[in-house]
Amino acid sequence: xxxxxxxxxxxxxxxxxxxxxxxxxxxxxxxxxxxxxxxxxxxxxxxxxxxxxxxxxxxxxxxxxxxxxxxxxxxxxxxxxxxxxxxxxxxxxxxxxxxxxxxxxxxxxxxxxxxxxxxxxxxxxxxxxxxxxxxxxxxxxxxxxxxxxxxxxxxxxxxxxxxxxxxxxxxxxxxxxxxxxxxxxxxxxxxxxxxxxxxxxxxxxxxxx
Numbered sequence: 001x002x003x004x005x006x007x008x009x010x011x012x013x014x015x016x017x018x019x020x021x022x023x024x025x026x027x028x029x030x031x032x033x034x035x036x037x038x039x040x041x042x043x044x045x046x047x048x049x050x051x052x053x054x055x056x057x058x059x060x061x062x063x064x065x066x067x068x069x070x071x072x073x074x075x076x077x078x079x080x081x082x083x084x085x086x087x088x089x090x091x092x093x094x095x096x097x098x099x100x101x102x103x104x105x106x107x108x109x110x111x112x113x114x115x116x117x118x119x120x121x122x123x124x125x126x127x128x129x130x131x132x133x134x135x136x137x138x139x140x141x142x143x144x145x146x147x148x149x150x151x152x153x154x155x156x157x158x159x160x161x162x163x164x165x166x167x168x169x170x171x172x173x174x175x176x177x178x179x180x181x182x183x184x185x186x187x188x189x190x191x192x193x194x195x196x197x198x199x200x201x202x203x204x205x206x207x208x209x
Contacts, residue, residue, distance in 0.1 A: 029143030032136050039136060043129045044116065044200060052121040053208035061119025062201070068111030069197055071097075075104045076189050077180030092152050094159060100168040100176055102145075102159070106137040107166065112197065119204050141165060 018025050032039070053061075078096035097104035113133050117126030148156045168176075180186070187194070 025139050025142050026146060029139035029141070033140050033143050036136070036140060039133075040113075043113075043132065044203070046125055047116060047120040047122055047129060048203055048207045050120070050122045050125055051204065051207035053119060053204065054121055057118050057121040058204075058208060061115045061117070061204070064115030064118055065112050065197060065201065066115075068108045068113075068115055069194065071108035071111060072105060072193060073183065073186045073190050074177075074180065075108060077183050077186035092148070092155060092159065094163070096178060096180060099163065100172055102163050102165045103137070103141055106141065110134065110137065116200060116204065119201075120207075 020028065023031075075097050078098065079093050101107060110130070110133060113130055117130055120126055145156075145160070152159075
């Protein structure tokens with residue numbers, strides 16, 4: 001896939017051409033996409049350094065981290081055979097959580113981040129960290145969408161028009177969450193993420209003492 005090919009039929013609500021300094025959101029997203037697995041490290045170090053955990057914040061934070069982790073595994077269960085370090089996909093996935101929103105994996109990550117922020121008890125810095133990741137994923141999705149439009153064309157355009165990026169059109173009910181083909185492949189694919197989340201929780205517990 002030629003990642004430099006940006007299709008002309010962008011959706012009307014697209015803001016990827018907006019610029020911050022000398023770079024567009026699309027260009028920022030392309031750079032952040034390459035570093036998306038590493039930006040969490042300095043953010044977690046800041047939260048750990050200034051941690052001010054209470055029993056209440058730890059409880060709420062742990063629940064959110066577990067919820068976000070399960071949401072990641074559930075999402076990956078619908079895409080475990082199509083995971084890649086490249087923007088785009090070998091096939092267009094529209095089942096499961098992808099029928100509700102276009103970016104369920106990044107929403108899961110934001111829930112985990114929110115959980116870490118709650119656990120740390122650092123309100124001001126935590127809000128800044130969360131805001132950074134919201135911005136990061138907004139830019140990354142602009143880059144990914146341009147790649148998917150280049151690859152799938154009108155099929156992805158129709159998907160974008162039918163399914164919102166972040167917020168479902170209706171409140172989800174049980175029927176909106178079908179059983180995935182296999183959870184085992186998702187756990188295998190997510191073993192590094194699960195281990196990383198375990199390390200983060202362990203460090204948060206140490207910082208709280």
